Amino acid sequence: MAQMTLVQAINDALRVEMRRDSTVIVMGEDVGLNGGVFRATEGLQKEFGENRSIDTPLAECGIVGTAIGMALTGLKPVAEIQFDGFMPPAFDHIVSHAARVRWRTRGRYHLPMVVRAPYSGGIRSPEHHAESPEAYYAHTTGLKVVIPSNPYDAKGLLIAAIRDPDPVIFLEPKRIYRAFREEVPEGDYTVPLSQAKITRAGKDVTVVAWGTMHYLAQKAVEKAAEQKIDCELIDLRTILPFDAETIVNSVRKTGRMVVIQEAPRQCGFASEIIALINDKAMDVLQAPPLRVAAPDVVVPLARLEDYYLPDVGRIVKGIQKVFNA
Amino acid sequence: MAQTTNSQAHSNRYGIPYIQVLDVEGKADPAAVAALGLTQDDIKKMYRWMVTARTFDERALALQRQGRLGTYAPLSGQEACQIGSGFALKPDDWMFPSYREHAVQAIRGQRWLDVLTYWGGSEEGNRIPDNVNNFTISIPIATQVCHAVGAAWAMRIRGKKAAAIAYFGDGATSEGDFHEGLNFASVFKAGTVFFCQNNQYAISVPRAKQTHSETIAQKAIAYGIPGIQVDGNDIFAVYKTTKDALERGRAGEGPTLIEAVTYRMSHHTTADDWTRYRPAAEVEEWKKKDPILRLRLYLQKQNLWSEADDQRLQEEAKAEIASVVQEYEALPKRDIEDIFKYVYAEMPWNLKEQLGELREYLAEHGGDLPKE
Numbered sequence: 156m157a158q159m160t161l162v163q164a165i166n167d168a169l170r171v172e173m174r175r176d177s178t179v180i181v182m183g184e185d186v187g188l189n190g191g192v193f194r195a196t197e198g199l200q201k202e203f204g205e206n207r208s209i210d211t212p213l214a215e216c217g218i219v220g221t222a223i224g225m226a227l228t229g230l231k232p233v234a235e236i237q238f239d240g241f242m243p244p245a246f247d248h249i250v251s252h253a254a255r256v257r258w259r260t261r262g263r264y265h266l267p268m269v270v271r272a273p274y275s276g277g278i279r280s281p282e283h284h285a286e287s288p289e290a291y292y293a294h295t296t297g298l299k300v301v302i303p304s305n306p307y308d309a310k311g312l313l314i315a316a317i318r319d320p321d322p323v324i325f326l327e328p329k330r331i332y333r334a335f336r337e338e339v340p341e342g343d344y345t346v347p348l349s350q351a352k353i354t355r356a357g358k359d360v361t362v363v364a365w366g367t368m369h370y371l372a373q374k375a376v377e378k379a380a381e382q383k384i385d386c387e388l389i390d391l392r393t394i395l396p397f398d399a400e401t402i403v404n405s406v407r408k409t410g411r412m413v414v415i416q417e418a419p420r421q422c423g424f425a426s427e428i429i430a431l432i433n434d435k436a437m438d439v440l441q442a443p444p445l446r447v448a449a450p451d452v453v454v455p456l457a458r459l460e461d462y463y464l465p466d467v468g469r470i471v472k473g474i475q476k477v478f479n480a
Numbered sequence: 481m482a483q484t485t486n487s488q489a490h491s492n493r494y495g496i497p498y499i500q501v502l503d504v505e506g507k508a509d510p511a512a513v514a515a516l517g518l519t520q521d522d523i524k525k526m527y528r529w530m531v532t533a534r535t536f537d538e539r540a541l542a543l544q545r546q547g548r549l550g551t552y553a554p555l556s557g558q559e560a561c562q563i564g565s566g567f568a569l570k571p572d573d574w575m576f577p578s579y580r581e582h583a584v585q586a587i588r589g590q591r592w593l594d595v596l597t598y599w600g601g602s603e604e605g606n607r608i609p610d611n612v613n614n615f616t617i618s619i620p621i622a623t624q625v626c627h628a629v630g631a632a633w634a635m636r637i638r639g640k641k642a643a644a645i646a647y648f649g650d651g652a653t654s655e656g657d658f659h660e661g662l663n664f665a666s667v668f669k670a671g672t673v674f675f676c677q678n679n680q681y682a683i684s685v686p687r688a689k690q691t692h693s694e695t696i697a698q699k700a701i702a703y704g705i706p707g708i709q710v711d712g713n714d715i716f717a718v719y720k721t722t723k724d725a726l727e728r729g730r731a732g733e734g735p736t737l738i739e740a741v742t743y744r745m746s747h748h749t750t751a752d753d754w755t756r757y758r759p760a761a762e763v764e765e766w767k768k769k770d771p772i773l774r775l776r777l778y779l780q781k782q783n784l785w786s787e788a789d790d791q792r793l794q795e796e797a798k799a800e801i802a803s804v805v806q807e808y809e810a811l812p813k814r815d816i817e818d819i820f821k822y823v824y825a826e827m828p829w830n831l832k833e834q835l836g837e838l839r840e841y842l843a844e845h846g847g848d849l850p851k852e
Contacts, residue, residue, distance in 0.1 A: 206637045217660030224630020258822040261607040320825040396828030
């Protein structure tokens with residue numbers, strides 16, 4: 156066991172899987188010699204060479220488009236898009252092809268590929284470096300969308316994503332890349348996709364979150380506990396296809412739910428989770444489910460960013476509102 | 481091999497070669513033909529493929545007009561491009577078509593039945609045989625260019641001696657994917673053949689409005705790769721140019737851009753009407769350059785082919801396609817589970833639930849959709 160940050164765990168996952176499977180390659184802008192702008196691919200080119208840790212030209216459509224061709228013909232590419240806000244040029248390849256190849260060919264082809272990107276805000280970055288685009292991808296059937304919230308899960312989920320036969324969008328919360336360290340096993344292990352995790356058991360309010368918001372929600376539910384509100388916290392971990400059962404069972408126990416997302420509120424994935432409860436657990440609800448989310452505006456630059464991002468205080472307020480309703 | 485200029489490369493400012501072996505009258509330099517390495521039997525096979533493709537195309541168009549086929553993209557006029565290049569491919573090579581490459585799909589081991597099945601509204605037509613390295617058609621323009629580069633690049637990384645070919649039209653060269661694909665391929669020496677069928681129109685917009693470049697082939701210069709213009713209605717020139725480019729790719733020497741100058745003799749698709757944007761006289765002019773006519777004239781001049789042979793071939797092609805149509809029209813209806821079961825390797829809970837809901841609804845109406 157070693158103490159690792161989230162980004163070190165990502166790096167370790169890539170190394171473990173590249174050692175185990177010679178068809179796994181990493182590709183993207185600055186991922187080779189430089190080891191990625193966040194160092195997620197550090198040391199991989201030195202160990203695996205330029206054919207398996209590839210500095211590509213600066214073209215996101217080309218990166219994902221060529222990764223599709225590679226995945227089709229025997230490689231397992233892990234393509235890095237340098238920032239969440241630079242994913243749109245690759246959107247066509249992700250939604251029009253990656254998500255549909257198995258379906259379009261009636262199973263003749265499938266695409267074992269991962270598109271990784273640093274995700275969401277909170278690091279005082281320029282515009283287009285702090286986006287939370289998971290709902291775009293969650294609206295695209297055929298994709299898997301994974302967002303870890305801690306180093307242990309990050310490694311296990313990324314290895315699982317690389318081994319998955321379907322294309323995975325793997326979004327890494329950059330604000331907590333180095334926020335804390337925890338024990339991460341050496342070598343090979345996986346955390347299964349499409350399984351949420353109850354990270355705090357409780358009886359009063361179900362709180363669902365992912366990525367950075369789960370990190371903050373952990374603090375928020377402890378504050379709520381000081382106010383005698385016993386929350387059950389769920390780390391969703393996989394956004395698509397998501398684990399409905401864990402959420403529904405929890406809400407059946409608590410009768411109350413708050414969903415936290417960093418993305419703007421309208422049409423975010425939190426809305427889907429509330430619709431799920433509408434379908435499957437309406438009968439037990441003691442209060443209307445609530446979304447704690449960013450306002451429906453563009454992510455602001457540094458000076459006003461904190462006003463935009465959901466924080467511990469707003470999460471606690473949401474929990475109180477649902478608890479007291 | 482003749483290297484001349486043509487109407488779209490008259491000044492040929494950048495030294496782009498223009499390859500033609502067979503002229504419009506079916507005349508060719510015997511040495512140039514011998515250099516192709518084709519047997520008489522090969523040439524007759526090429527001719528048979530072209531005639532079958534044209535027969536299929538005309539039949540498919542008629543079926544659509546009769547309401548027996550969905551929207552269809554005709555290929556007439558582009559048979560030399562498709563059969564000539566398809567003939568040069570080896571089974572290990574990877575082929576990435578756009579939506580008009582029915583003849584390439586067929587010569588590469590997909591059945592005419594599959595093509596009809598797809599355009600008749602069933603993805604079953606895209607279930608490519610396991611031993612055939614064809615990707616499915618890409619309808620978003622030029623996206624397959626990047627996929628083909630990835631495939632060729634993967635071959636290179638894995639040390640396999642196979643190339644990839646991407647088919648696209650003149651309109652596709654305006655898309656970013658075209659440029660990103662050429663750039664990636666050149667940087668990584670990915671053995672990709674970029675096969676542009678410049679058929680002069682992207683639906684209604686003529687080639688001159690896609691790009692101010694004199695030739696499409698010259699765009700290769702910017703990427704540091706060879707760019708070649710070829711008479712796309714001359715199957716010998718297409719075959720030779722593609723074969724050389726594929727061999728370069730397989731040998732690890734990198735990509736090639738081929739601009740095959742041809743003409744779409746029919747509509748963009750059956751939803752289009754070419755009379756709205758081009759004069760009939762222009763189409764008539766191109767009919768004189770018909771790729772099938774040209775090869776027939778050659779075969780006849782060589783005393784390899786008679787009127788009777790041609791009559792017999794036309795009848796055989798008609799009979800072959802008629803039996804394909806019969807099979808197509810007898811295809812059983814697929815189960816609705818088809819639209820759920822190939823989304824993921826394992827069907828997630830929501831799809832299972834929705835399939836159940838659909839089945840329940842159908843069951844409530846005697847097993848099918850209710851009559852309005």
